[in-house]
Amino acid sequence: xxxxxxxxxxxxxxxxxxxxxxxxxxxxxxxxxxxxxxxxxxxxxxxxxxxxxxxxxxxxxxxxxxxxxxxxxxxxxxxxxxxxxxxxxxxxxxxxxxxxxxxxxxxxxxxxxxxxxxxxxxxxxxxxxxxxxxxxxxxxxxxxxxxxxxxxxxxxxxxxxxxxxxxxxxxxxxxxxxxxxxxxxxxxxxxxxxxxxxxxxxxxxxxxxxxxxxxxxxxxxxxxxxxxxxxxxxxxxxxxxxxxxxxxxxxxxxxxxxxxxxxxxxxxxxxxxxxxxxxxxxxxxxxxxxxxxxx
Amino acid sequence: xxxxxxxxxxxxxxxxxxxxxxxxxxxxxxxxxxxxxxxxxxxxxxxxxxxxxxxxxxxxxxxxxxxxxxxxxxxxxxxxxxxxxxxxxxxxxxxxxxxxxxxxxxxxxxxxxxxxxxxxxxxxxxxxxxxxxxxxxxxxxxxxxxxxxxxxxxxxxxxxxxxxxxxxxxxxxxxxxxxxxxxxxxxxxxxxxxxxxxxxxxxxxxxxxxxxxxxxxxxxxxxxxxxxxxxxxxxxxx
Numbered sequence: 001x002x003x004x005x006x007x008x009x010x011x012x013x014x015x016x017x018x019x020x021x022x023x024x025x026x027x028x029x030x031x032x033x034x035x036x037x038x039x040x041x042x043x044x045x046x047x048x049x050x051x052x053x054x055x056x057x058x059x060x061x062x063x064x065x066x067x068x069x070x071x072x073x074x075x076x077x078x079x080x081x082x083x084x085x086x087x088x089x090x091x092x093x094x095x096x097x098x099x100x101x102x103x104x105x106x107x108x109x110x111x112x113x114x115x116x117x118x119x120x121x122x123x124x125x126x127x128x129x130x131x132x133x134x135x136x137x138x139x140x141x142x143x144x145x146x147x148x149x150x151x152x153x154x155x156x157x158x159x160x161x162x163x164x165x166x167x168x169x170x171x172x173x174x175x176x177x178x179x180x181x182x183x184x185x186x187x188x189x190x191x192x193x194x195x196x197x198x199x200x201x202x203x204x205x206x207x208x209x210x211x212x213x214x215x216x217x218x219x220x221x222x223x224x225x226x227x228x229x230x231x232x233x234x235x236x237x238x239x240x241x242x243x244x245x246x247x248x249x250x251x252x253x254x255x256x257x258x259x260x261x262x263x264x265x266x267x268x269x270x271x272x273x274x275x276x277x278x279x280x281x282x283x284x285x286x287x288x289x290x291x292x293x294x295x
Numbered sequence: 296x297x298x299x300x301x302x303x304x305x306x307x308x309x310x311x312x313x314x315x316x317x318x319x320x321x322x323x324x325x326x327x328x329x330x331x332x333x334x335x336x337x338x339x340x341x342x343x344x345x346x347x348x349x350x351x352x353x354x355x356x357x358x359x360x361x362x363x364x365x366x367x368x369x370x371x372x373x374x375x376x377x378x379x380x381x382x383x384x385x386x387x388x389x390x391x392x393x394x395x396x397x398x399x400x401x402x403x404x405x406x407x408x409x410x411x412x413x414x415x416x417x418x419x420x421x422x423x424x425x426x427x428x429x430x431x432x433x434x435x436x437x438x439x440x441x442x443x444x445x446x447x448x449x450x451x452x453x454x455x456x457x458x459x460x461x462x463x464x465x466x467x468x469x470x471x472x473x474x475x476x477x478x479x480x481x482x483x484x485x486x487x488x489x490x491x492x493x494x495x496x497x498x499x500x501x502x503x504x505x506x507x508x509x510x511x512x513x514x515x516x517x518x519x520x521x522x523x524x525x526x527x528x529x530x531x532x533x
Contacts, residue, residue, distance in 0.1 A: 166396075166400070169389065169393055169396065169397055170397070170400065172386070172388055172389060173386045173389060173397055175388075176386050176387065176388055177384060177386065179348055179380070179384075180380055180384040180386070182346075182347075182348060182368040182369070183346060183348065183368060183372065183377070183378050183380060184372070184397050184398060184400045184401075184443075184447075185368070185369040185372035185373060185400045185401035185447065186369065186397075186400055187367075187369050
């Protein structure tokens, strides 16, 4: 492997890692606030891809209008799911809400199969994203190049929001203590909705970036990427945003290099192996908080 | 003297079991009222019902003449009722400053004067402004919880066991602060297991037993009462 190919793989790995990071943020934020692993998140990501097909293929809208519509539709879907499937279970045992999330995941997959058939549908191309560019000998497409940049921009904005705004302060408070947050006058349902808005917006962006270089979408297309991003979130320490980002990049890089070494069929095995090893030796993940339940 | 808070026939049940069985009480404007009673008597539940965190089965809770039952906790806070919860419950992952600011979450005006006021009351908090609240000592956390509640500019401040788990000297401090706050015009509704201290500063006191009010009077009256002495003050009737 010479330097150019090595750098090429690095870029590809960071790029797919950036997408994983964006989706992993959705898992980690929802967990941080609701202590819920939102198993439907990967399927929301898949639905975003179908929304794109609707907008660009069926309605033949220009790509920039489509992008805005996809973001809005995905966010609405996520908030709607929260209101219907999670909010009524707010005081139920945690297991119930998790089962509800698994139910929503299957519901979305089957709904997509019913509405759009199980056959793969072609994903629309945004021409300028697929343009080839040459960076000092590394030839790549625009989408591969801008993905990590977009990821970093969004992460920085998100960290600013969480650490330096009133809403962010409320989110941190709610993530620690529902009841006391209410006593401060915080409307917790509103904060939870905002969390879903952010998570689903990032899933929509991730979806466009993920499917653009891929030919087609099918109803199960969100399942495996969703799982990998969940693993990225666990790896980084679920509940921690920097952890999810680091986890996403690491898994993206490892996966790419395993494929480059000629073991494509083992790349997913490896991801799950990471999960098992992490859970065995550091169950709280890289940046996870220690779970010390106070009596 | 007018009552800022009037509770009539408060009944709260948790899963079919009645924790509070028809409490009625009045809190006069500008006074310190205390509610004493053993563990599980229904004291905390009463305060949580006033805050809107617990939905009573039936009740009328009038604050400044306005019905509060069925209102959301944020509405109740915005009307001027605040609760310092049992066990302090400061946000450990927020700095001292942020904890104070979050106390003023619903306010849109300038907080500068109120922050100065809280820091004057609790100079220790000023020193630790940028520290995470989780790293504070128990007494400091209690000060922060009170300061946080004051940041909402309450008319009525309710405190649930503010002396719990604190060293005797710190308890003295906290009670002194409660009196200071009251002298500045804020009505106080105080729940305590430390009945001795609470009755000494209270203008009016209620005794609650297994969900019912069993006695009421001025702080001094109850302090002198033989039954109270035996049950709550640890002094036997010889």
